[in-house]
Amino acid sequence: MVENLLPTRFQFHLQRLEPKRRLTSLLASHKTTLFTFLWIAAFGSVFLWQRTAYVSSGSRAGPVGGKFTIFGKIKPVRPLPRLRPVVFDLKDFGGVGDGFTLNTEAFERAVVSISKLGSNSGGGQLNVPPGRWLTAPFNLTSHMTLFLAEDSEILGVEDEKYWPLMPPLPSYGYGRERPGPRYGSLIHGQNLKDIVITGHNGTINGQGQSWWKKHQRRLLNNTRGPLVQIMWSSDIVITDITMRDSPFWTLHPYDCKNVTIRNVTILAPVTGAPNTDGIDPDSCEDMVIEDCYISTGDDAIAIKSGWDQFGIAYGRPSTNILIRNLIVRSVISAGVSIGSEMSGGISNVTIENLLIWNSRRGIRIKTAPGRGGYIKNITYKNLTLDNVRVGIVIKTDYNEHADDNYDRKAYPTLSGFSFTGIHGQEVRVPVRIHGSEQIPVRNVTFRDMSVGITYKKKHIFQCSFVK
Numbered sequence: 165m166v167e168n169l170l171p172t173r174f175q176f177h178l179q180r181l182e183p184k185r186r187l188t189s190l191l192a193s194h195k196t197t198l199f200t201f202l203w204i205a206a207f208g209s210v211f212l213w214q215r216t217a218y219v220s221s222g223s224r225a226g227p228v229g230g231k232f233t234i235f236g237k238i239k240p241v242r243p244l245p246r247l248r249p250v251v252f253d254l255k256d257f258g259g260v261g262d263g264f265t266l267n268t269e270a271f272e273r274a275v276v277s278i279s280k281l282g283s284n285s286g287g288g289q290l291n292v293p294p295g296r297w298l299t300a301p302f303n304l305t306s307h308m309t310l311f312l313a314e315d316s317e318i319l320g321v322e323d324e325k326y327w328p329l330m331p332p333l334p335s336y337g338y339g340r341e342r343p344g345p346r347y348g349s350l351i352h353g354q355n356l357k358d359i360v361i362t363g364h365n366g367t368i369n370g371q372g373q374s375w376w377k378k379h380q381r382r383l384l385n386n387t388r389g390p391l392v393q394i395m396w397s398s399d400i401v402i403t404d405i406t407m408r409d410s411p412f413w414t415l416h417p418y419d420c421k422n423v424t425i426r427n428v429t430i431l432a433p434v435t436g437a438p439n440t441d442g443i444d445p446d447s448c449e450d451m452v453i454e455d456c457y458i459s460t461g462d463d464a465i466a467i468k469s470g471w472d473q474f475g476i477a478y479g480r481p482s483t484n485i486l487i488r489n490l491i492v493r494s495v496i497s498a499g500v501s502i503g504s505e506m507s508g509g510i511s512n513v514t515i516e517n518l519l520i521w522n523s524r525r526g527i528r529i530k531t532a533p534g535r536g537g538y539i540k541n542i543t544y545k546n547l548t549l550d551n552v553r554v555g556i557v558i559k560t561d562y563n564e565h566a567d568d569n570y571d572r573k574a575y576p577t578l579s580g581f582s583f584t585g586i587h588g589q590e591v592r593v594p595v596r597i598h599g600s601e602q603i604p605v606r607n608v609t610f611r612d613m614s615v616g617i618t619y620k621k622k623h624i625f626q627c628s629f630v631k
Contacts, residue, residue: 301389375388402415491518499525521552
């Protein structure tokens with residue numbers, strides 16, 4: 165699925181496409197192999213036809229009980245691994261995966277059962293089997309693995325009356341979009357330890373379309389909720405799943421430590437899906453994001469640490485973050501952003517081996533007077549920009565504030581930015597760094613940069629107040 169979204173010219177970035185290239189080479193040189201390939205393709209089309217066809221004798225071919233069949237035989241179900249000593253199935257708690265039955269109580273009962281096991285038992289695993297599992301928001305518990313089987317999909321209920329209201333985040337003050345309480349996330353956890361969300365690429369679907377429309381029409385009185393939000397927690401692993409169509413930010417770890425996000429696909433429409441950031445580490449420490457594909461309606465990744473005076477008072481930085489081996493796209497904003505909510509400070513971030521394609525901006529750092537805090541020691545290595553309007557942006561006048569009570573003399577400090585191995589094609593403006601007299605950008609280095617620009621411009625580097 166992901167490969168089909170990428171332009172042909174850089175599909176080589178996906179290693180799993182290597183066998184296809186070898187096959188193409190063989191077909192070009194061996195007619196016998198070509199005949200064999202065509203025969204296999206024809207035979208495969210019979211399998212595809214079986215998914216919907218019914219044989220005249222009355223015996224059914226195609227789906228049987230929702231499972232793919234081969235000549236009337238059910239395809240073997242991929243076995244689910246045992247990752248915890250105790251394993252539960254959502255069906256054991258009354259879950260019905262028909263896409264219509266509300267399964268909130270089933271999830272809640274399962275989580276309560278796992279919470280009773282205790283830390284000494286090694287925790288529990290909740291398997292979500294194939295099916296479409298409609299639910300309102302529910303909470304996780306410590307020492308828990310949520311496992312999404314192949315062809316399973318957790319669906320967020322669309323009616324906001326089922327989404328609980330929570331206090332505003334302490335580092336954001338009155339609320340990010342609207343003053344007052346905010347909607348909770350579909351999958352939520354706080355003050356937890358040892359949490360795993362994984363699977364055989366099952367899906368968490370926020371069904372955000374109705375949220376986006378209501379937000380655009382200003383019909384919501386509260387800030388929208390993320391798809392997955394984990395707060396004040398540690399030892400978090402999220403791997404091998406798909407997350408899509410979040411009402412708001414997709415994955416929001418808030419004030420967490422020791423977080424790993426690996427081999428995750430995050431999707432939302434690139435337009436018409438406002439603020440559907442992919443991953444937003446917020447006041448997080450010791451975090452790895454790797455081997456992911458992200459294409460959303462806002463920043464693919466945005467590192468944050470609080471907003472204006474509220475973030476300054478909360479005082480929790482984002483630090484020691486490694487982001488690597490990603491393919492990202494953002495038509496609206498940027499592939500990887502830092503800020504603009506960075507009042508608690510952001511430091512020691514390494515971003516390497518990224519492909520950013522068909523995006524408005526590649527890399528973006530944004531802040532403003534009133535933010536306070538700092539952004540320092542940021543390293544970028546081996547970035548490929550393909551059809552990007554502006555490659556690298558540092559902006560110091562992003563004047564969006566929580567309220568009018570921010571300190572206008574709280575100037576952030578920006579220093580220590582290293583860019584090495586920046587390559588690509590069809591980039592309109594490779595570098596745009598706009599500091600100010602109050603917020604100069606210090607200690608910026610570029611090495612090994614070769615970007616094919618779309619238009620001839622006098623100023624390849626557009627810079628001001630850079631020291």
